[in-house]
Amino acid sequence: MTGLNTSHLQISKNTIRVAGILEESIVDGPGVRLVVFTQGCKHHCTGCHNPETHDFSGGYDIAIEEILTMLKENPMIDGITLSGGDPFEQVEPCSILASRVQELGYDVVAYTGYTYETLLKSRKYLQLLQYVDILIDGRFEIEKMDLTLAFRGSSNQRILYMQEQKEPAPLFLAI
Template sequence: MNPQLRIAGVVKESIVDGPGIRLVVFAQGCRHHCQGCHNPATHDFSGGKLVDIETILDEMQKNPLLDGITLSGGEPFEQPQAFAALARRARQLGYHVIAYSGYRYETLIANKDQQQLLEHTDLLVDGKFDITQKSLLLKFRGSKNQRIIDLNQSRLQNQMILSELN
């Protein structure tokens, strides 16, 4: 059976949601409700639409310019198994995977279901958006408290390693 995701939408080409040109999938559903969130329409868990993972992968493969996929939100880690399946398949096809989460890495790594998604992700941007630490000068994140974590290096060194993009 082909897993489905509940998504708010897809941006077919983005240069602001990670390095290179990326397809961005916005998860539907978020418990964080960060003040100043730029995607408040993604908070409702019953909103959005259901989409097959293969539909998203087919869309990616139509664009030879894409470097990777970014999983944003809402909160992709609220649907960890389905997003893990998407991330795994995207990586098998040679795409780089970034996931955004309002949860901290330390919380995600302690949750068996959420670990599945981390295992198939190259970079994680973690932490809630904090409007008091907002900065337009940061690459690929909205507030100074958020970290960009190199999950490949973190797995190799068995400890959290920040990306050079920080």
């Protein structure tokens, strides 16, 4: 815990606090993706490319239904990417969005500054992780920056296919 006060985060199940939405991207996961840049991040990595997403009181609220409409209206889209910020700071609305996205037949990529191992220790994080197909984990470490890496900024970050994990999350317990 960092001791940061995040009580001002919106708690609606129907909206997500975002820094912005990118309706088409080919650099935030496989295929063409709709990217949701969630607002709020505690990691403060040196060299972060999205510092405007750190402030939990920044950004704006967007209805989950509005994001789903964007997805359904664009036949080019292969899936959705939850980026940030850190989507694991808004597990409740992000898990609702991710579950709805999967129900529609799309896949879900999520970025996080936490490691997979850290996420596994918390029921709160598992609430979202259970709906993630590909997790890209770990803080951005500027001394390990590598511009040749696909979908990642530094070599400590991993692309983890959730179905291939030897020790899958103890999910999917009733949360």
